[in-house]
Amino acid sequence: xxxxxxxxxxxxxxxxxxxxxxxxxxxxxxxxxxxxxxxxxxxxxxxxxxxxxxxxxxxxxxxxxxxxxxxxxxxxxxxxxxxxxxxxxxxxxxxxxxxxxxxxxxxxxxxxxxxxxxxxxxxxxxxxxxxxxxxxxxxxxxxxxxxxxxxxxxxxxxxxxxxxxxxxxxxxxxxxxxxxxxxxxxxxxxxxxxxxxxxxxxxxxxxxxxxxxxxxxxxxxxxxxxxxxxxxxxxxxxxxxxxxxxxxxxxxxxxxxxxxxxxxxxxxxxxxxxxxxxxxxxxxxxxxxxxxxxxxxxxxxxxxxxxxxxxxxxxxxxxxxxxxxxxxxxxxxxxxxxxxxxxxxxxxxxxxxxxxxxxxxxxxxxxxxxxxxxxxxxxxxxxxxxxxxxxxxxxxxxxxxxxxxxxxxxxxxxxxxxxxxxxxxxxxxxxxxxxxxxxxxxxxxxxxxxxxxxxxxxxxxxxxxxxxxxxxxxxxxxxxxxxxxxxxxxxxxxxxxxxxxxxxxxxxxxxxxxxxxxxxxxxxxxxxxxxxxxxxxxxxxxxxxxxxxxxxxxxxxxxxxxxxxxxxxxxxxxxxxxxxxxxxxxxxxxxxxxxxxxxxxxxxxxxxxxxxxxxxxxxxxxxxxxxxxxxxxxxxxxxxxxxxxxxxx
Amino acid sequence: xxxxxxxxxxxxxxxxxxxxxxxxxxxxxxxxxxxxxxxxxxxxxxxxxxxxxxxxxxxxxxxxxxxxxxxxxxxxxxxxxxxxxxxxxxxxxxxxxxxxxxxxxxxxxxxxxxxxxxxxxxxxxxxxxxxxxxxxxxxxxxxxxxx
Numbered sequence: 001x002x003x004x005x006x007x008x009x010x011x012x013x014x015x016x017x018x019x020x021x022x023x024x025x026x027x028x029x030x031x032x033x034x035x036x037x038x039x040x041x042x043x044x045x046x047x048x049x050x051x052x053x054x055x056x057x058x059x060x061x062x063x064x065x066x067x068x069x070x071x072x073x074x075x076x077x078x079x080x081x082x083x084x085x086x087x088x089x090x091x092x093x094x095x096x097x098x099x100x101x102x103x104x105x106x107x108x109x110x111x112x113x114x115x116x117x118x119x120x121x122x123x124x125x126x127x128x129x130x131x132x133x134x135x136x137x138x139x140x141x142x143x144x145x146x147x148x149x150x151x152x153x154x155x156x157x158x159x160x161x162x163x164x165x166x167x168x169x170x171x172x173x174x175x176x177x178x179x180x181x182x183x184x185x186x187x188x189x190x191x192x193x194x195x196x197x198x199x200x201x202x203x204x205x206x207x208x209x210x211x212x213x214x215x216x217x218x219x220x221x222x223x224x225x226x227x228x229x230x231x232x233x234x235x236x237x238x239x240x241x242x243x244x245x246x247x248x249x250x251x252x253x254x255x256x257x258x259x260x261x262x263x264x265x266x267x268x269x270x271x272x273x274x275x276x277x278x279x280x281x282x283x284x285x286x287x288x289x290x291x292x293x294x295x296x297x298x299x300x301x302x303x304x305x306x307x308x309x310x311x312x313x314x315x316x317x318x319x320x321x322x323x324x325x326x327x328x329x330x331x332x333x334x335x336x337x338x339x340x341x342x343x344x345x346x347x348x349x350x351x352x353x354x355x356x357x358x359x360x361x362x363x364x365x366x367x368x369x370x371x372x373x374x375x376x377x378x379x380x381x382x383x384x385x386x387x388x389x390x391x392x393x394x395x396x397x398x399x400x401x402x403x404x405x406x407x408x409x410x411x412x413x414x415x416x417x418x419x420x421x422x423x424x425x426x427x428x429x430x431x432x433x434x435x436x437x438x439x440x441x442x443x444x445x446x447x448x449x450x451x452x453x454x455x456x457x458x459x460x461x462x463x464x465x466x467x468x469x470x471x472x473x474x475x476x477x478x479x480x481x482x483x484x485x486x487x488x489x490x491x492x493x494x495x496x497x498x499x500x501x502x503x504x505x506x507x508x509x510x511x512x513x514x515x516x517x518x519x520x521x522x523x524x525x526x527x528x529x530x531x532x533x534x535x536x537x538x539x540x541x542x543x544x545x546x547x548x549x550x551x552x553x554x555x556x557x558x559x560x561x562x563x564x565x566x567x568x569x570x571x572x573x574x575x576x577x578x579x580x581x582x583x584x585x586x587x588x589x590x591x592x593x594x595x596x597x598x599x600x601x602x603x604x605x606x607x608x609x610x611x612x613x614x615x616x617x618x619x620x621x622x623x624x625x626x627x628x629x630x631x632x633x634x635x636x637x638x639x640x641x642x643x644x645x646x647x648x649x
Numbered sequence: 650x651x652x653x654x655x656x657x658x659x660x661x662x663x664x665x666x667x668x669x670x671x672x673x674x675x676x677x678x679x680x681x682x683x684x685x686x687x688x689x690x691x692x693x694x695x696x697x698x699x700x701x702x703x704x705x706x707x708x709x710x711x712x713x714x715x716x717x718x719x720x721x722x723x724x725x726x727x728x729x730x731x732x733x734x735x736x737x738x739x740x741x742x743x744x745x746x747x748x749x750x751x752x753x754x755x756x757x758x759x760x761x762x763x764x765x766x767x768x769x770x771x772x773x774x775x776x777x778x779x780x781x782x783x784x785x786x787x788x789x790x791x792x793x794x795x796x
Contacts, residue, residue: 234699241694269772339773354765358757365753373746383750384696384739386686391754517698519676519709531678578701595701596673606673 003061004069007054007146014050014101015136017043018129021108025126029195034118040125044112047132048105055102058095058145062088067152071095071145077158079547084159087170091159093293093308094145096173101135103181108132111185111209120202123192131184134315142307158547161570161577168227175220176247180285182213183250186257187282190275194326199271199334203261206278208633210258215629217251222622233578235517235591235610237618240388245367246288249360253281256356259349266411267346269336272327277357279323284360286316291367343414348406355399362391389512393444400451400505403498404458407491408465421461429454448509455502459495466491489635496628504621510614519595519608530609533590534558540602551576553594553605557583565594565607589615673706680712683722687729688737696739 021043028036089095108128115121163169186206193202225237257277290312433450470480518531527536536556549569563581583590591610685698741747
């Protein structure tokens with residue numbers, strides 16, 4: 001038995017069990033017989049085991065340096081450290097599709113275990129099996145990682161050095177796929193709901209899944225930002241690169257859906273809108289993969305592989321076709337009824353989802369605009385951070401204003417408490433803006449500070465309202481606070497997420513406005529001021545690390561200590577890769593890059609220092625957002641277990 | 650130690666990426682700010698401030714030089730536009746078809762907002778249609794009592 005053989009057998013088994021699951025779901029649907037649903041659930045177990053087996057086979061090949069299959073021959077090196085070998089599985093196209101398929105099978109399995117409604121179950125499973133079948137088919141027929149190599153080499157080039165430079169690269173893609181694949185579950189529920197004509201209950205049933213996908217996607221985006229900060233060597237965390245955008249579009253649509261879903265849950269309205277949002281969010285994950293894998297768009301992240309592009313485009317069109325043909329049926333059948341007072345929580349929720357949808361539209365248009373212009377006029381244009389930054393600032397401002405007010409407002413109206421809180425919030429906004437301007441801040445920074453103060457007051461006002469509601473039931477203030485924190489988990493979690501977003505916005509504003517970036521050449525032993533910071537270059541060192549050469553500068557930074565920026569030389573790359581040294585601080589991050597050095601005698605080195613305020617707070621904000629999501633999602637398990645225990649009793 | 654340096658020298662010479670011996674110029678924050686709005690012409694989606702490709706380093710050097718000569722930011726950008734075309738700018742100039750891009754947020758808000766408004770107007774109209782008049786309610790109550 002070789003890894004190649006095992007892998008191919010596993011892929012065929014996975015394909016067969018997935019197809020079987022799809023057929024059983026279809027039979028269950030047409031025959032209206034729940035026994036077939038049970039059988040399809042078993043097929044989900046076996047298809048997951050097959051995917052796991054294929055995954056294990058590829059890891060087996062990577063960890064034992066088996067070059068007899070195409071994937072290892074192209075992307076693996078015996079010299080890589082073990083963790084890099086393990087993560088090489090998702091460092092290139094075929095392996096990342098295998099990871100995707102494995103996660104899809106995992107989600108199908110979990111979704112199958114949590115299905116309650118036998119009217120919808122066949123369609124939910126059928127949709128998930130359909131998506132899963134696509135990935136197995138791609139691996140079998142277009143991008144098979146286990147294709148045998150006739151004359152196996154004894155050494156390969158290893159994965160892209162950019163991916164070897166930081167352990168985050170082992171984590172970020174995994175989170176991204178968990179998020180992307182997670183959206184397939186709400187999508188499957190939505191399709192099933194539309195097929196079964198159960199237009200109302202699915203939004204509540206998929207909330208948990210939507211939040212799980214949202215959590216992973218958020219984690220992936222933050223992890224990607226952190227990776228780009230620590231690795232790409234320019235001291236930034238977000239570059240509006242097409243592939244970053246491709247991960248941001250489904251995130252925006254998912255958030256828009258989360259907010260309108262609340263309106264549907266409460267008022268039974270916006271049924272078609274919610275269906276459209278979920279369909280588009282799922283389609284956006286496929287669209288993103290199409291962008292990355294087809295070479296249509298240039299990006300640092302892109303794996304250019306021609307054959308897969310058209311296949312993903314076809315799948316994208318299929319998803320959109322299914323989604324929109326169902327949508328047109330729903331639109332002709334559903335007639336939502338109701339007057340809506342827009343000065344209310346639902347009004348603000350709709351406002352938020354309006355802005356999120358607009359943001360998604362802007363990102364899509366901005367990313368594709370160079371292609372559109374070239375097709376229309378033949379001219380070449382570029383769209384990058386200066387455009388996106390200037391457009392997102394006003395949209396973000398509106399969003400931050402809505403975010404603070406929304407949860408305070410009761411459903412259906414504005415009450416005295418919310419009005420009073422809003423006036424305090426607006427005063428906080430005005431006062432802190434005035435103070436910031438007085439202290440010499442620019443208008444943008446002052447607005448950022450003001451919006452943070454506004455949202456901070458909002459969090460307290462909201463908590464005050466929550467605790468007041470519990471005071472009637474609980475004895476004492478502390479008991480009420482405790483009851484609010486532990487019982488109103490959805491509210492508390494949402495507030496944590498909102499606070500995290502406000503903090504992230506503040507960190508972005510400061511790090512964008514006050515970043516200083518300068519470059520200077522120092523002799524060894526010399527002390528010089530770079531970007532206002534006196535640096536001393538102590539030593540310059542070279543080291544053979546086996547799979548790469550490293551040149552290391554030892555630099556003294558006052559208040560920080562010694563920092564060691566490096567340049568790495570990989571045999572596969574024709575230019576050195578900088579590995580910056582980062583010192584995180586509560587106020588400023590110091591970020592040192594070794595730009596160049598004296599290759600003849602090692603007497604001088606060119607250093608670039610980036611001093612950026614508040615970047616650490618961006619990562620903290622990410623942590624708060626994730627904790628908030630976890631706070632809402634986690635009792636999902638606990639409650640369900642209790643529920644099923646009660647049923648069993 | 651010597652051997653490693655020799656190896657590295659060979660290595661870098663083989664790569665021949667930048668001419669050895671000459672250290673890169675010192676660059677002020679202003680240089681990086683301007684470079685961040687220009688595209689690195691040979692990279693895949695990186696700005697001239699981010700990238701360490703030879704062309705980007707050369708662009709940063711030129712920006713530093715032009716700043717020293719007292720040229721304005723606009724003039725520096727114009728210089729690069731003349732050499733590479735408008736493609737070099739990461740914010741497309743506001744004219745012609747590019748207005749479509751710059752107005753995208755407004756277009757998005759208007760289109761989605763209009764859709765929302767129509768949806769709500771429709772839902773309200775239906776509610777009014779379906780609402781029972783006082784007389785109908787009384788008639789129904791009477792029937793309930795009778796039955």
